[in-house]
Amino acid sequence: MKSLELLAPAKNLECGIAAIDHGADAVYIGAGKFGARAAAGNSVEDIGELCRYAHRFGARVHVTVNTIVYEHEMEDTMALMKQLDQVGVDALLLQDMGVLSGIIEEMPDRHFQLHASTQCDSRSVEKVKWLHSLGFQRVVLARELSAEEIARIHAAQPDVELEAFVHGALCVSYSGVCYASQYCFHRSANRGECAQFCRMKFDLSDSDGHVIERQRYLLSLKDMNRIDSLKELVDAGACSFKIEGRLKDVAYVKNVVSAYSQRLDKIVAENPKDYCRASCGQVEYHFEPNLQKTFNRGFTSYFLHGRQTDIASFDTPKAMGEYVGMVKKIRGNSFNVAGTATFANGDGLCFINAEHELEGFRVNKAVGNRLFPMRMPEHLKPGTGLYRNNDEAFEKLMAGKTAERKINLTMAYGLTDNGFWLAAGKHKATVVFEHQPAQKPQTENINRQLTKLGNTPYRCERIEIVDEADKYFIPSSLLADLRRELIEQLQTDAERTGVAVALTDKNGVKPNLTWQPEYSKYPYLYNIANESAVKFYEQENLKDVAPAYEVDGNVANHLVMQCRHCIRYSLGFCVKRGGRKPTWREPLFLTLGDGRRFRLEFKCDECQMNIYVAK
DSSP states (O other): OEEEEEEEEESSHHHHHHHHHTTOSEEEEEOSSSOSOTTOOOOHHHHHHHHHHHHTTTOEEEEEEOSOOOGGGHHHHHHHHHHHHHTTOOEEEEOOHHHHHHHHHHOTTOOSEEEEOGGGOOOSHHHHHHHHHTTOSEEEOOTTOOHHHHHHHHHHOTTSEEEEEEEEOOOSSOTTOOOHHHHHHSOOGGGTOOOOGGGSOEEEEOTTOOEEEEEEOTTOBOEEEOGGGHHHHHHHTOOEEEEOOTTOOHHHHHHHHHHHHHHHHHHHHHOTTTEEESSOOEEEESSOOOGGGSSOSOEEOTTBTBSOSOOBOSSOSSOOOEEEEEEEEEETTEEEEESSOOOOTTOEEEEEOTTSOEEEEEEEEEETTEEEESSOOTTOOTTOEEEEEEOHHHHHHHTSOOEEEEEEEEEEEEEETTEEEEEETTEEEEEEOOOEEOSSOOHHHHHHHHTOOTTSSEEEEEEEEOTTGGGEEOOHHHHHHHHHHHHHHHHHHHTOOOOOOOOOOOTTOOOOOOSSHHHHHOGGGGOOOSHHHHHHHHHTTOSOOOOOTTTOTTOSSOEEEEESOOHHHHTTOOGGGTOOOOOSOSSOEEEOTTSOEEEEEEETTTTEEEEEEOO
């Protein structure tokens, strides 16, 4: 039977607990340093508390230590690894091979698994095979892979756990090989400080200076949504389904996790002999999840089924939310909306104006479908489509208690030679008390006292009374003692960590480390930022060991992005796929508002668009 893991983001302890409560089988969270979201760091103490909470449900905690690490930081990094191991984390996500070497050398008895972060740029069978040979039990695949490509990797490497993104924001470049933010703003994506270069406006021009597109968000992608393709990903070989969003708030986590958890439960229910969830417990939801009501830039399944149109959001990088209707009639300081949506005071609405700009406004008062904005938008016209990016009623609902997760227990109650016992599974609690025949039946009181599980993670479905133990009197206080001792045993056992993961035998084979052609031409793509990483790659027989882009400030011929997204295709000019033949002269250039230019290279043999600094 294959276990399916829903992996949720945790900005902090509160978000992590909410994710578990709403059905996540695992959460990933950043430590105080060295995570690929520098703004989402957490103390080791909070991570330990999250581990204890998650383990009660058999859920896991993965910690992101997936930045490149400079030489002067290595000692602190290894100290952090050891602290995380002590508090019970289940897995570490890594990018830096120097850190990997340090863990293997200094922590042979570690208890956590090693997962290769998506920052490792894993998009081929060869790369996944190599990472597995290094000791990574799981590989987080590039977001750009199709179901067919995932299936091909799984077929070639069935022993490797494959983690696939299913929801959330998309980086336009393959993760781990984007240097645009570092080049423009000295904020490295490989150091968790991405300045979101891809969410900026650009002019697109050809080699003759003709402007093809002016001030458009040409690298800004919609958000991923694969909730309708989970079974397809399961069949392809993915075992973990990852929701992006370590900067998102608790309402986002509750809503998205609930939606995906319910869908995975449905897959398990329809295929009970083939699949099970990776953690235990049943969730009772107090709301109906709706993915349209939390932050999104519009949705796309991305390249899951091959190259698709309409994956980008050229008009805005901001959240538009759900479509709620069309402006029908404007009268003074109010207007009517044609549609079936209901509105509330405080709702946030937006629309795209004639200049392809997003305009937003807040509803001051809603009377049925007549809305009175705080201030009438200047460019609002009859026929304009409206979107709601803040649903006041839904936000209030999400602020309350929206779910409760419990593990169902069957407990047995019986006699010992000198008292009574209470058991669940392999755990048993006992109490000494003489066997006194009861004057009245004890069954009702036994059931009442033993099922008082309150705020524990457990719910008692049934009490099995054996040895005719209900014929003997026992004080309620002793029944409570039995219950508390048994629950404490269950929780203590659940909070234990796993066992250290052994390394895979490499059999002395030296792999070919040129997974894509760009790696041989631009060796900074290996992201080598410390001496341990240098030694690692030398041992791996890498011929040209060069420092990371962030380390070498004089990199020539800057390749700053590799993208499967193709501007030429999105604009309808991919002749290879049936588009119009362009009339412009290439290469094409993207220009920022401050005048900096970037050259586009369309590598049709790889179906890839590369972006270079244009000098």
